[in-house]
Amino acid sequence: MQGRLARSRTDSGEAGGAGGLGAWLSIIAVVHKRLMSLGRLAICAATCVAATLSLLSASAAAPGFGAVTLAPAGAPAPVIISLKDWVAMPITGKVDGKGQTDGMLARVNSLREEPGGRRYFINDLNGPLYILDKSSKTFTTYLDFNGRDRRPGLFHKLAYDTGYAGGLVAVQFDPDYSHNGRFYTVHVEDPALPGSNAPDNTNAPGLNLRGYTNTRPIPTPGDTLREGVLIEWTDANTTNATFEGTAREVMRISLNTRIHPLGDLVFNPRARRGDADWRVVYIGCGDGGSGESRLSIRTNPQRLDTLVGKVLRVIPDLSEHTSTSTVGENGRYRVPNDNPYVSTRGARGEIWAYGLRNPHRLHWAIDPATRANDRLIADSVGLHTWEAVYIIHKGANYGYSQREGNETLQPDNKTTALPSLDRIPVLTGETTTDGTVAPTYPVIQYGHVAGGGDAIGSGVLYRGSLVPALRGKYIFTDLTTGHVWFADYREMLAADDGNPRTLAPIHEVKLQWTDPNGGDNAALFDTMKPITKMAYFARGGRLPDLPGRGTVSGLGRADVHVAVDGAGELYLFSKTDGMIRAVVGGAVLPDTR
Ligand SMILES: [Ca+2]
Numbered sequence: 001m002q003g004r005l006a007r008s009r010t011d012s013g014e015a016g017g018a019g020g021l022g023a024w025l026s027i028i029a030v031v032h033k034r035l036m037s038l039g040r041l042a043i044c045a046a047t048c049v050a051a052t053l054s055l056l057s058a059s060a061a062a063p064g065f066g067a068v069t070l071a072p073a074g075a076p077a078p079v080i081i082s083l084k085d086w087v088a089m090p091i092t093g094k095v096d097g098k099g100q101t102d103g104m105l106a107r108v109n110s111l112r113e114e115p116g117g118r119r120y121f122i123n124d125l126n127g128p129l130y131i132l133d134k135s136s137k138t139f140t141t142y143l144d145f146n147g148r149d150r151r152p153g154l155f156h157k158l159a160y161d162t163g164y165a166g167g168l169v170a171v172q173f174d175p176d177y178s179h180n181g182r183f184y185t186v187h188v189e190d191p192a193l194p195g196s197n198a199p200d201n202t203n204a205p206g207l208n209l210r211g212y213t214n215t216r217p218i219p220t221p222g223d224t225l226r227e228g229v230l231i232e233w234t235d236a237n238t239t240n241a242t243f244e245g246t247a248r249e250v251m252r253i254s255l256n257t258r259i260h261p262l263g264d265l266v267f268n269p270r271a272r273r274g275d276a277d278w279r280v281v282y283i284g285c286g287d288g289g290s291g292e293s294r295l296s297i298r299t300n301p302q303r304l305d306t307l308v309g310k311v312l313r314v315i316p317d318l319s320e321h322t323s324t325s326t327v328g329e330n331g332r333y334r335v336p337n338d339n340p341y342v343s344t345r346g347a348r349g350e351i352w353a354y355g356l357r358n359p360h361r362l363h364w365a366i367d368p369a370t371r372a373n374d375r376l377i378a379d380s381v382g383l384h385t386w387e388a389v390y391i392i393h394k395g396a397n398y399g400y401s402q403r404e405g406n407e408t409l410q411p412d413n414k415t416t417a418l419p420s421l422d423r424i425p426v427l428t429g430e431t432t433t434d435g436t437v438a439p440t441y442p443v444i445q446y447g448h449v450a451g452g453g454d455a456i457g458s459g460v461l462y463r464g465s466l467v468p469a470l471r472g473k474y475i476f477t478d479l480t481t482g483h484v485w486f487a488d489y490r491e492m493l494a495a496d497d498g499n500p501r502t503l504a505p506i507h508e509v510k511l512q513w514t515d516p517n518g519g520d521n522a523a524l525f526d527t528m529k530p531i532t533k534m535a536y537f538a539r540g541g542r543l544p545d546l547p548g549r550g551t552v553s554g555l556g557r558a559d560v561h562v563a564v565d566g567a568g569e570l571y572l573f574s575k576t577d578g579m580i581r582a583v584v585g586g587a588v589l590p591d592t593r
């Protein structure tokens with residue numbers, strides 16, 4: 001029944017006829033089915049009653065979105081997803097922490113399913129790379145990146161303690177991991193800190209550092225306060241939860257400030273041996289804070305002679321694609337010949353796309369039915385006005401810091417209308433240009449207004465089976481407010497039309513969650529913030545509100561992301577309470593408008 005309801009509401013776009021008793025019974029049926037399968041009858045009874053009561057009292061009003069792109073009349077009603085606490089991260093923050101980040105209980109930044117489906121690799125910005133065993137749900141610290149201030153980990157210069165995105169930023173498996181045991185990490189260092197910038201294996205005896213050497217940082221115009229480091233790791237035995245093998249520094253990039261570092265790593269999951277994209281990594285490289293500067297570094301995201309504010313595409317393994325690529329200048333990776341700027345004088349060949357502020361999350365959207373619909377997607381955090389989702393195209397210029405969202409960004413960092421002749425000079429150096437280009441605009445954007453948010457989190461195109469209403473939808477989060485939204489993937493493809501005014505509408509996801517600690521239990525929540533707040537206090541958090549703040553969220557950030565497992569099912573994880581929650585079911589809310 002729930003499947004039929006979901007299809008009728010999302011695939012046909014029907015606006016009416018599915019509300020009322022039948023609809024809420026469907027929701028309860030979904031939640032019930034999942035909880036029963038988990039053997040949690042008692043929880044189900046409470047959950048179902050609570051959800052029912054909540055639905056019966058649900059507001060009839062559509063949410064006010066301010067300047068956010070409104071869903072048109074007749075668009076799908078909000079979707080409800082049911083969350084279940086899945087694992088609690090080991091606390092690495094301070095329960096009484098007062099700083100920008102130290103009060104977050106665990107700064108979980110990504111969740112990656114190991115090929116083979118037995119375990120997850122999970123990284124905490126504060127330093128640990130964990131292996132989480134799926135069946136026992138036990139964490140093992142696999143590698144500890146935090147060797148700061150006599151800590152026992154690998155890197156003496158790990159810059160983890162300031163800024164929202166320092167430390168151990170990313171981990172990603174090599175597509176051939178099951179054969180070669182390789183994976184990649186990105187971490188951030190402060191070059192001014194004392195000590196060596198080579199790993200210290202004193203407490204990691206399995207790490208063989210014979211022959212390990214650092215690379216010269218790839219320069220970025222302006223000051224250097226941070227370096228983003230990409231390392232390749234090869235574990236000789238992937239059946240245990242300890243590291244024994246080698247590491248190789250692949251790339252080190254200078255960054256102007258402590259914000260917007262080298263970020264996410266993704267491989268095209270559709271690529272197979274022999275394909276041009278096989279084992280070719282796409283890297284989201286933030287602008288290092290350059291684009292909002294009043295200094296000359298403001299143009300860095302636009303400059304094709306520097307790597308910041310870009311999506312990069314390189315081949316980490318020097319033995320791969322040898323006849324269709326060239327070795328990068330540090331000798332540690334290859335640059336594919338089909339990258340867009342390999343032949344442009346003054347430009348860096350590693351660049352795949354550019355003009356981005358902080359593309360901190362990349363996602364390969366795979367359309368199981370139509371390979372031609374596969375796209376690389378970037379969630380990029382805006383400055384003061386617009387949060388944006390971009391479809392990334394080879395060679396495209398996304399406009400920053402000349403544009404923010406679908407508007408002009410002025411030198412005073414405020415936005416205004418686009419110019420009548422909408423073109424930007426192609427900068428190949430501080431002053432050298434190579435013609436002009438029309439910018440490419442977001443397919444989704446939302447504003448820094450009430451009902452919107454402050455900073456886009458991560459997003460995935462849902463292809464799982466537990467929430468039929470979300471199949472074919474792009475699910476994404478706002479970090480501070482904890483909003484979870486979705487957009488129809490076909491509408492995103494349609495909005496990718498060269499017209500800055502056309503955008504895919506976004507829709508609310510409401511959250512059903514039962515506080516296992518028996519706290520205030522409204523059953524349905526508009527955002528993740530109250531959920532993370534309850535868990536923050538339950539886990540010992542002592543601040544009066546959640547740590548951090550945002551312009552729209554006010555005091556306290558939810559700091560919530562979405563992840564996906566090998567089966568395509570969703571997880572929401574949050575730094576402030578250090579929790580990972582599984583999406584265990586869902587349906588379309590009855591249309592009460
Ligand atoms: Ca091992």
Ligand SMILES: [Ca+2]
Pocket residue numbers: 441442443494495496497498499500501502503
């Ligand atoms: Ca458009």
